Amino acid sequence: xxxxxxxxxxxxxxxxxxxxxxxxxxxxxxxxxxxxxxxxxxxxxxxxxxxxxxxxxxxxxxxxxxxxxxxxxxxxxxxxxxxxxxxxxxxxxxxxxxxxxxxxxxxxxxxxxxxxxxxxxxxxxxxxxxxxxxxxxxxxxxxxxx
Amino acid sequence: xxxxxxxxxxxxxxxxxxxxxxxxxxxxxxxxxxxxxxxxxxxxxxxxxxxxxxxxxxxxxxxxxxxxxxxxxxxxxxxxxxxxxxxxxxxxxxxxxxxxxxxxxxxxxxxxxxxxxxxxxxxxxxxxxxxxxxxxxxxxxxxxxxxxxxxxxxxxxxxxxxxxxxxxxxxxxxxxxxxxxxxxxxxxxxxxxxxxxxxxxxxxxxxxxxxxxxxxxxxxxxxxxxxxxxxxxxxxxxxxxxxxxxxxxxxxxxxxxxxxxxxxxxxxxxxxxxxxxxxxxxxxxxxxxxxxxxxxxxxxxxxxxxxxxxxxxxxxxxxxxxxxxxxxxxxxxxxxxxxxxxxxxxxxxxxxxxxxxxxxxxxxxxxxxxxxxxxxxxx
Numbered sequence: 465x466x467x468x469x470x471x472x473x474x475x476x477x478x479x480x481x482x483x484x485x486x487x488x489x490x491x492x493x494x495x496x497x498x499x500x501x502x503x504x505x506x507x508x509x510x511x512x513x514x515x516x517x518x519x520x521x522x523x524x525x526x527x528x529x530x531x532x533x534x535x536x537x538x539x540x541x542x543x544x545x546x547x548x549x550x551x552x553x554x555x556x557x558x559x560x561x562x563x564x565x566x567x568x569x570x571x572x573x574x575x576x577x578x579x580x581x582x583x584x585x586x587x588x589x590x591x592x593x594x595x596x597x598x599x600x601x602x603x604x605x606x607x608x609x610x
Numbered sequence: 611x612x613x614x615x616x617x618x619x620x621x622x623x624x625x626x627x628x629x630x631x632x633x634x635x636x637x638x639x640x641x642x643x644x645x646x647x648x649x650x651x652x653x654x655x656x657x658x659x660x661x662x663x664x665x666x667x668x669x670x671x672x673x674x675x676x677x678x679x680x681x682x683x684x685x686x687x688x689x690x691x692x693x694x695x696x697x698x699x700x701x702x703x704x705x706x707x708x709x710x711x712x713x714x715x716x717x718x719x720x721x722x723x724x725x726x727x728x729x730x731x732x733x734x735x736x737x738x739x740x741x742x743x744x745x746x747x748x749x750x751x752x753x754x755x756x757x758x759x760x761x762x763x764x765x766x767x768x769x770x771x772x773x774x775x776x777x778x779x780x781x782x783x784x785x786x787x788x789x790x791x792x793x794x795x796x797x798x799x800x801x802x803x804x805x806x807x808x809x810x811x812x813x814x815x816x817x818x819x820x821x822x823x824x825x826x827x828x829x830x831x832x833x834x835x836x837x838x839x840x841x842x843x844x845x846x847x848x849x850x851x852x853x854x855x856x857x858x859x860x861x862x863x864x865x866x867x868x869x870x871x872x873x874x875x876x877x878x879x880x881x882x883x884x885x886x887x888x889x890x891x892x893x894x895x896x897x898x899x900x901x902x903x904x905x906x907x908x909x910x911x912x913x914x915x916x917x918x919x920x921x922x923x924x925x926x927x928x929x930x931x932x933x934x935x936x937x938x939x940x941x942x943x944x945x946x947x948x949x950x951x952x953x954x955x956x957x958x959x960x961x962x963x964x965x966x967x968x969x970x971x972x973x974x975x976x977x978x979x980x981x982x983x984x985x986x987x988x989x
Binding site: 471537 | 800
């Protein structure tokens with residue numbers, strides 16, 4: 465039966481239809497890293513623990529991918545089927561700034577500092593009919609959490 | 611330690627050259643650099659060279675001469691040419707050789723660089739995040755937010771580049787373009803339009819370096835190296851192709867390389883007469899003006915409006931049209947900047963000669979994954 469599957473293992477889990485980003489925390493200096501890695505670039509300590517990163521944050525900077533990326537490596541639709549998408553860094557408070565696709569691609573609707581939350585973003589359908597997804601951030605819906 | 615001089619320079623025209631390989635362009639640059647100082651390949655005691663997409667540089671010995679010299683290949687992203695030069699300089703300084711040659715060349719496919727991760731694990735490229743253009747859009751978006759730079763200023767940088775390129779016979783893009791035309795061109799990665807970006811391109815540059823005390827044997831107009839530095843990023847800097855960035859902020863490798871270079875040369879930014887700064891896109895030139903120490907953050911807005919970085923301005927920047935007008939063959943780009951400064955210091959820059967009788971010149975390259983290289987030259 466076709467499923468929803470992550471673009472790769474070890475980047476995020478899918479829980480209740482939402483991505484949960486998988487990061488590392490340095491047990492010596494509290495530095496947060498994404499994706500997971502061993503070895504801390506701040507304090508050079510080599511012991512980190514696996515953590516799940518926050519699902520909400522604020523937009524730190526952004527751009528819009530207005531032309532189709534080369535495929536490979538891009539898995540999404542290209543050519544006439546290409547759909548522009550936003551790209552940004554979302555600051556997860558007290559953790560790290562994570563680079564992500566944004567569900568909004570209209571410059572008028574993107575503002576540094578706006579509240580964002582994480583969602584799944586479909587990229588492609590594989591040969592077995594599975595929907596391949598990545599993570600993205602979307603503006604938090606008015607009135608709080610969606 | 612020996613002081614170092616540049617005595618011979620050679621370049622193959624930048625641009626698109628169908629039927630000419632990257633290696634062909636490297637060989638042409640080598641022959642021109644040797645001719646510029648009346649030398650033969652057999653006189654070179656060592657070579658350092660690099661390309662990203664055009665093969666191992668050292669294989670060119672089968673065409674320029676199998677003399678048995680030590681030839682080191684280098685690869686350092688956009689700083690490859692600069693690294694070839696700095697390794698050559700260190701070889702002379704150490705006393706290991708008296709004369710040698712630094713070489714850079716490349717030829718890239720059209721369009722943005724294709725950046726692939728490990729096979730089967732490429733979530734980053736697969737998700738549509740492995741584009742250097744996105745980083746440049748996001749870095750300048752943040753910078754405009756923090757320091758009040760406008761999109762008009764981005765267009766001014768590009769228009770200046772194409773004006774300068776138009777009077778540079780070695781440049782790729784030689785048609786002047788108005789600020790409005792730049793603004794109206796295709797939006798690629800907000801706020802950067804098509805003509806605010808440089809394109810991967812083709813070209814080659816080589817230069818012969820030697821012990822400064824022997825330079826007059828090769829040329830009557832040697833140019834002296836006052837500093838050559840290279841730095842990688844420190845924790846907290848915001849760099850290209852980064853899935854995450856720390857909450858800590860760091861000024862980045864450009865500031866580090868610049869400070870080290872000024873210290874090595876014993877001078878400051880106010881002493882520089884002409885500067886070539888990495889302008890992968892318009893925003894990069896603006897941010898690099900401040901990161902290299904030539905102004906405070908935000909001052910670029912009025913500096914550009916007042917024409918202070920034009921060829922006849924207070925601090926001419928990217929007098930040969932920079933990456934925007936020349937394109938970026940990765941292996942050659944850093945050496946192109948040094949080539950231009952040697953011409954400017956010799957007084958040989960023709961229509962784009964800066965009129966301030968320049969004595970000290972500065973180059974800066976930046977590239978993935980967060981590296982910068984700086985040189986300071988004097989006559």
